[in-house]
Amino acid sequence: MARSLKLVWASFPRQRFHTGGSCLKGRTGAEHLWLVRHLRDPFVKAAKVESCRCRSAFKLLEVNERYRILRPGLRVLDCGAAPGAWSQVAVQSVNAAGTDPRAPVGFVLGVDLLHILPLEGATFLCPADVTDPRTFQRIRELLPAGRADVILSDMAPNATGIRGLDHDRLISLCLSLLDMAPEVLHRGGTFLCKTWAGSQSHRLQRRLTEEFQKTRTVKPEASRKESSEVYLLATQYRRGKGEGL
Numbered sequence: 001m002a003r004s005l006k007l008v009w010a011s012f013p014r015q016r017f018h019t020g021g022s023c024l025k026g027r028t029g030a031e032h033l034w035l036v037r038h039l040r041d042p043f044v045k046a047a048k049v050e051s052c053r054c055r056s057a058f059k060l061l062e063v064n065e066r067y068r069i070l071r072p073g074l075r076v077l078d079c080g081a082a083p084g085a086w087s088q089v090a091v092q093s094v095n096a097a098g099t100d101p102r103a104p105v106g107f108v109l110g111v112d113l114l115h116i117l118p119l120e121g122a123t124f125l126c127p128a129d130v131t132d133p134r135t136f137q138r139i140r141e142l143l144p145a146g147r148a149d150v151i152l153s154d155m156a157p158n159a160t161g162i163r164g165l166d167h168d169r170l171i172s173l174c175l176s177l178l179d180m181a182p183e184v185l186h187r188g189g190t191f192l193c194k195t196w197a198g199s200q201s202h203r204l205q206r207r208l209t210e211e212f213q214k215t216r217t218v219k220p221e222a223s224r225k226e227s228s229e230v231y232l233l234a235t236q237y238r239r240g241k242g243e244g245l
């Protein structure tokens with residue numbers, strides 16, 4: 001990345017970008033609307049300028065700026081990591097800047113069904129399904145001491161277009177991460193996941209409230225207002241097998 005994403009975030013979102021209309025020729029209806037929105041989106045533009053792999057980087061940057069969940073020295077498991085923008089943010093945040101050899105060094109492990117281009121400072125396990133027991137085993141082997149301090153999930157199932165079904169599938173993915181958390185998440189650890197609001201949200205909320213000391217709902221500015229997407233941030237994990245309760 002050209003410069004620290006944190007610096008970009010500091011001057012954001014007051015920036016406004018304007019785009020020309022030449023690439024809109026020959027397109028119609030929904031395609032046109034999507035493209036206009038995409039081209040006018042200041043987060044898309046900023047992601048390009050800063051060489052981050054995807055605009056979603058700004059969602060994690062905002063959450064991190066507000067709640068400081070990624071600190072130097074932490075071990076991060078990034079689920080649904082492709083194309084790698086959250087991992088870029090995590091690598092920058094868990095490794096202290098500067099050349100001091102005693103500075104804390106973190107660890108970032110990204111997992112996705114899709115291939116992810118290599119990223120300095122991150123380890124990728126892909127293609128891999130986080131719900132597959134073999135992936136779970138590999139995650140434990142790859143994480144230092146078998147545990148993460150932070151689990152991030154920006155996972156999203158392939159959308160069917162049926163809102164209720166997509167919602168149920170996303171909630172199931174988040175719940176399956178919580179099922180594996182006792183084996184991989186350090187006691188006192190943090191869990192951040194994407195959800196789409198819907199009828200099953202309460203199940204996920206209830207689990208988080210039971211298993212973490214504090215749970216918040218966060219809607220970052222980079223998350224489109226018209227989307228039902230919200231992030232759940234849970235801190236101070238109470239469990240952790242073999243670590244006592």
Ligand SMILES: C[S@@+](CC[C@H](N)C(=O)[O-])C[C@H]1O[C@@H](n2cnc3c(N)ncnc32)[C@H](O)[C@@H]1O
Pocket residue numbers: 053054056057079080081082083084085086087111112113114128129130131154155156157158173
């Ligand atoms: C919105 S993208 C993530 C973007 C990413 N946070 C970034 O900033 O680059 C959602 C990802 O979740 C992945 N995904 C969905 N289900 C998954 C599963 N069961 N296991 C692993 N990855 C999954 C998809 O392949 C997709 O790449």
